[in-house]
Amino acid sequence: MLKGVYNWIDERLDITPMWRDVADHEVPEHVNPAHHFSAFVYCFGGLTFFITVIQILSGMFLTMYFVPDIINAYKSVDYLQHKVAFGGIVRGMHHWGASLVIVMMFLHTLRVFFTGSYKAPREMNWVVGMLIFFIMLGLGFTGYLLPWDNKAYFATKVGIQIAESVPYIGTYIKELMQGGEIVGAETLTRFFAIHVFFLPGALLALLAAHFFMIRKQGISGPL
């Protein structure tokens, strides 16, 4: 049945070469944990992506209940966590995944650093990876405010104060981030928009570039 559907589509659109081009490529011996167990360090990039997928999915589901508004944000988070079935689990996935994605990304960066994989001709991919790193930090920072509890509020206040310490343009950065003169209603909607639309959009574009380059250049050679 499934095979029939696949063949029907394949006859018309010839999709086999497309996924084969993505899926069929040899894993070099030095990155295959079946050959050298220590090669598991090459899994961290993939694991980072896997957790990113979980973050996107659980985040999409959370927005079914969440309201980015100072009156209702905390109440809606409280409701989805305690009154909706599996709310604690779905929010837990997003909460713990956020930390885990940073950890995995850090381990991936260490591996790239200590295997010297950032060297020519892969400098651009290192730069894109660094951009992804900053996007991830931005996602963490903006997402932290959304539950609108005390921890969220004061963490954002401190974060914005740090940004404010930039010479000359600090106060402008602060007001731009806050969307006003205080951390309040306008900050919350602004952070929500950045968290769910702007940064994920940028992240997906950078991930596409990251993956395109690694396929084009191949994985770096053994030490």
Add this chain to the structure above:
Amino acid sequence: MSNHEHKDNSHRSAMKSGMSRRQFLSYTLGGAGAFMAAGMSLPMIRFAVDPILKKKAGGTWIKVVEASKITNEPQEFKFKIHQVDGWYVSDPELTAWISKDDQGNAFALSPICKHLGCTIAWNTEKNNEYVCPCHNAHYTKDGKNLVVAPKPLDEYDLKIENDWVYLGPVKANTRVV
């Protein structure tokens, strides 16, 4: 996939069972992968469909007016219900048109027009009918739809206890056959 299976067929004679090593591994990996994917997606799906699986709150009776105030002529009464809408709790005000029929039984009609949901009122055209201001739908005192509207007016559950009228949830009109 199928190309790889052909390659393996040459080794099949050396195998004890009918299953090739590749097939066994793909079943194992596929099974483990499906298990992990299910563990990931089932909580999210259950989370999303929760509204249709939640127990509905049973109807409660609201004390509206003394029974002695009900007349044969329909009168408008306002009452408040306690509504829990997710994280938003409120006490919205509802309206009922309550009157007595010829046998002296009180009944309460919902003022929401069955045409397109405007609010009807009694006798605004001095013809002893409910009239909707939007598209001129008309209903009898029992709520029977005369023109425009496709269905009779909805009715509130009603009970009288200790000379007070209590209203319950809205149901389809039971007075008009």
